[in-house]
Structures are given as C-alpha cells and as structure tokens.
Amino acid sequence: MHSIFWFRTRQWVLSRVLHLTEHKKQTLLAAPDAVLLLPTLFRKRRISRILLVTTPGFVRRGTLTSLLDGCKKENISVTIFSEIAPDPQIESVEQGFRLYQQIQAQAILAIGGGSVLDAAKLIGARVCCPKKTVPAMRGLLKIRRKLPPLFAVPTTAGTGSEATAAAVITDCIDGKPYKYAVNDLCLIPDTAVLDPRLTISLPSSMTADTGMDALTHAMEAFLNLFASRSVQNASIEAVCENFHALPEAWRDGSRLAARQEMLHASYLAGFAFTNNFVGYVHAIAHAVGALYHIPHGRANAVLLPAVLREYGSCIAPKLAVLADALSLGGDTVSEKAERMIAAIEAMRDSFDIPSTLPHLSPNDYTEIARRALKEANPTYPVPQIWDSEKIFSVLRRVQS
Numbered sequence: 001m002h003s004i005f006w007f008r009t010r011q012w013v014l015s016r017v018l019h020l021t022e023h024k025k026q027t028l029l030a031a032p033d034a035v036l037l038l039p040t041l042f043r044k045r046r047i048s049r050i051l052l053v054t055t056p057g058f059v060r061r062g063t064l065t066s067l068l069d070g071c072k073k074e075n076i077s078v079t080i081f082s083e084i085a086p087d088p089q090i091e092s093v094e095q096g097f098r099l100y101q102q103i104q105a106q107a108i109l110a111i112g113g114g115s116v117l118d119a120a121k122l123i124g125a126r127v128c129c130p131k132k133t134v135p136a137m138r139g140l141l142k143i144r145r146k147l148p149p150l151f152a153v154p155t156t157a158g159t160g161s162e163a164t165a166a167a168v169i170t171d172c173i174d175g176k177p178y179k180y181a182v183n184d185l186c187l188i189p190d191t192a193v194l195d196p197r198l199t200i201s202l203p204s205s206m207t208a209d210t211g212m213d214a215l216t217h218a219m220e221a222f223l224n225l226f227a228s229r230s231v232q233n234a235s236i237e238a239v240c241e242n243f244h245a246l247p248e249a250w251r252d253g254s255r256l257a258a259r260q261e262m263l264h265a266s267y268l269a270g271f272a273f274t275n276n277f278v279g280y281v282h283a284i285a286h287a288v289g290a291l292y293h294i295p296h297g298r299a300n301a302v303l304l305p306a307v308l309r310e311y312g313s314c315i316a317p318k319l320a321v322l323a324d325a326l327s328l329g330g331d332t333v334s335e336k337a338e339r340m341i342a343a344i345e346a347m348r349d350s351f352d353i354p355s356t357l358p359h360l361s362p363n364d365y366t367e368i369a370r371r372a373l374k375e376a377n378p379t380y381p382v383p384q385i386w387d388s389e390k391i392f393s394v395l396r397r398v399q400s
Contacts, residue, residue: 004385007378008225014140015226015381018275026163030194030264032256035153038109038193039070047149049077051105053096053120054112056082058155063198064111079103084112087170087179087289087296088119090134097126100148107149110189111198113210114159114296117152118167121187124150125167134169134182140379143184152189155198157249157262158210158297160217160270162192170290179290180375188274194267196259204250207262208351209297211246214266215239215344216300219308220279221272222322223315225381231276234268236325241265243326243347250351279382280372281307284394287371292359301353305345306397310390315383356400365392 029037042050050071058064059082071078081096100108100123110120122134124147129137137143152162161167165185171178202210215238221227222235245261253259284307285299308315313334320336323329328343330336349355369391376382384390 003378007385008381010378011381012226014379015228015276019228026188027191028194028267029191030260032195032197032260034193034195035067035111035198036070038067038151039074039076041191042071042076042107043074045107045149047107048075049103049105049107050079051096051100051103051108051123052078052080053084053108053110053116053123054080054082055084055116058082058111061201063201077103078109079105084116084119086115087293088115089170089172093119093122093126093134093169096120096123097130100127105148107151108147109151109153111153111155113154113156114161114168117154117159117161117189118169120150120152121147121161121167121189122169122182124148125182125184125187128186135171137182137184138180140183141185142182143186145186147186149191150189151191151193153193153195153198154263154266156202156206156210157199157259157266158213160214160266160268160273162189162194163267163270164188164274166274168286177290178371179286181286192267194260194263196256196263199259199263200253200256202253204253204351207250207253208246208353209295209301210266211242211249211262211297212301212304212348212351212353213297214262214269215242215246216281216304217269217273217278218242218265219304219322220281221269221276223311223318223383224276224279225383227272227276231272235272236322238265238268238272239322240325241268243343247347247350277380279307279380280376280386280391280394283372283376283380284368284391286375287368288357288360290371291364291368292357294357298353299357301348301351302355302357302398303394305341305348305355306394308341308344309397310394311383355398357398358400360395360399362395362399365395368395
C-alpha cells in the first residue's frame with residue numbers, strides 16, 4: 001500500500017512538471033517533399049557541416065540524392081553515417097559519436113525509422129555529455145544538457161520519435177539482450193519533417209506494425225492517469241486518424257494523403273506519450289522484443305488488446321470516450337469499451353498480424369515480468385499498478 005502511494009505521488013509530481021513543458025517550441029515541416037526545404041533551413045541557421053544518420057538502404061536506393069544535391073548547392077558538407085541496424089546497439093551510437101567529433105559537425109540530420117532517430121538522439125547526447133556513457137543516461141533526466149541541433153525525418157509512421165523525449169537502445173546486460181529507454185526533454189528534436197514521399201516504399205507489413213505502434217502510444221497516453229487536456233485531445237485525434245488512414249495506407253502505400261495522415265497521427269501520439277508516458281503494453285513489448293527479436297510494433301499489436309482486457313472495468317469509461325469518437329455505437333459504457341477493444345482486434349487481424357506471440361515460453365515469464373515491472377514502476381502512471389501475476393496473466397492470453 002505504501003509503495004502504491006509513493007508511485008502515485010511520484011507520477012503526479014512528474015505529470016505537473018511535464019505539463020509545464022508541453023509547449024516546447026519545435027519547427028514542424030509537414031508536406032510532400034518537405035525534406036527538400038532543409039538545405040535552405042541549414043543555411044539560414046548557419047550550419048555548414050552535418051552528420052547524416054540513416055540506413056544503408058536509403059543510401060543504396062538513391063532516395064537522398066535530391067536532398068544531398070540541395071545541400072551541395074548551399075555549400076553544406078554532409079557526412080553520411082549509415083551503420084544503424086534495427087534495434088540499435090550502443091556500439092553504433094559510439095561509432096556515430098566518434099564520426100561527429102572527427103568531422104567537427106555542427107548538427108545531426110536523422111532520416112529513417114525509430115531506430116535511426118533514437119540512435120541519432122543518443123549520438124547527440126554523447127556529443128553534449130562526452131564523459132557520460134549511454135548506460136549512465138538510462139532512465140529519467142540523466143542528460144540535462146542541450147544537444148546539438150537535431151533534425152528528425154521519420155520514414156515510418158509509428159515511433160513518433162521526431163516528437164518525443166525518449167530514445168530506446170539495446171544493451172547486453174549479464175549476457176542477455178536488454179532494451180531500455182533514455183528519457184530527457186533535451187532529446188526532443190529541434191525540427192521534425194513529415195514528408196509522406198519518404199514512406200511510400202514502406203512494405204505493407206511494416207506499415208501495419210509501425211501504425212499499430214503509433215496507436216498503442218496514443219492509447220496508453222490517453223488511458224494513463226493525470227493526462228492533461230492537450231494530451232487527451234492529441235491522443236483522441238491520433239486514434240481517430242490511425243483508424244481512418246492506416247487501413248488505406250496498408251492497402252495502397254502510394255496514397256500520399258493516407259501516408260501524410262499517418263505521419264501526423266504518429267507525431268500526435270509521440271507528443272502525447274512524451275507528456276504522459278506509455279504503460280504496460282510497451283513495458284512488456286520491450287522485454288519480449290529483446291528476448292525473442294520480435295519487431296516492436298508487432299509485439300505491441302499483439303499485446304495491446306490483452307493488456308486492455310486485463311485492466312478490466314477501470315479503463316471502461318475512457319475506452320467508451322474513444323469508441324464514441326470513432327462512432328462505434330453501444331448503449332452502455334461497458335458495451336462501448338468492448339466495442340473499442342474489438343475494433344482494435346479487428347483492425348489488427350485485417351493486417352494479418354497474429355493474435356499470439358510465437359516462441360513465447362512460460363520459462364521466460366518471470367524474467368519478462370521482472371523487466372516489465374522495472375521499466376513501468378514507479379514512473380508510468382498506468383491505470384492500475386500491477387504485480388508479476390498480472391503480467392503472467394497477460395502473457396498467458398497471448399501464449400501460442
């Protein structure tokens with residue numbers, strides 16, 4: 001009982017602090033070909049040396065050619081660092097940090113999915129804190145210094161990292177892969193660029209996985225306690241945009257309007273969970289993803305309905321609000337809540353995402369619960385504070 005009181009007190013204090021910082025200024029460029037506006041922006045900000053963090057695929061496909069040509073015309077030197085793999089590890093961050101120092105860069109441009117954007121954030125964190133290792137930054141507010149200018153260009157509509165104060169990294173602890181987050185307000189990029197043309201080539205499976213990740217961000221931020229009015233509004237709008245645009249983007253990835261709407265939904269969801277955190281869906285997904293190498297968005301898609309059902313009646317009123325926003329019908333709060341969960345399951349199933357997690361072993365339940373509870377408690381203002389048995393119950397729900 002004492003620990004629950006302490007958890008809630010800590011969460012309330014954090015929420016008050018975050019509400020004061022909700023309106024941090026960020027430049028937002030959102031339109032087809034918006035990325036081509038960056039060279040002019042660099043020149044105006046007197047930036048002449050840039051470290052471009054991306055993936056080998058983007059370099060190989062020539063997607064960045066027009067941008068690089070524009071930088072060349074403005075006499076801006078761009079050095080490409082493309083050693084970023086999915087679920088980036090600390091060594092990639094260290095390589096990028098060393099290259100940044102070597103070229104005496106003045107800013108970081110990140111173009112890619114969540115892994116790229118998160119790695120770029122941590123490269124920037126190492127630049128401003130060269131004597132502090134990434135593991136020493138784990139947790140809340142361990143950086144507390146201004147990063148070099150960071151321009152974030154997402155190529156998936158899922159993580160919302162272009163709007164968030166978080167970066168997730170994979171480390172090896174006691175011989176086991178371990179995902180954890182670094183959270184600090186200084187990690188919010190100076191500039192976010194939402195260019196739908198950069199997401200057109202995203203395969204349908206990745207479109208679905210990342211879209212379900214964005215939905216989970218919005219859902220958890222909305223359902224958590226202490227959400228401000230702006231967080232609630234952003235979450236509701238993100239959920240509605242997700243349900244409207246994700247099926248269309250999945251069916252036909254060339255639809256620019258749907259791609260743009262999904263980028264906006266992801267951005268709003270990123271803002272929402274930056275200011276009110278995520279919850280047990282993400283905490284369990286991080287543990288499961290690290291142990292079984294399951295894509296993060298897919299793990300969220302499987303776990304989200306299971307966690308919602310495990311919460312039970314305590315979240316029914318808020319689920320009913322979302323059901324009303326989506327015009328799902330229903331006469332009672334409980335009926336609306338059930339329709340909301342059913343709608344999530346139906347959309348997930350339409351994307352051919354399974355409802356269970358392959359290879360999930362009961363032998364790992366204790367380790368998954370330990371990691372999930374360590375991540376979530378006492379920071380996340382979840383609707384209910386759980387113990388290991390509740391995590392076990394969720395895992396049994398998604399057991400193949």
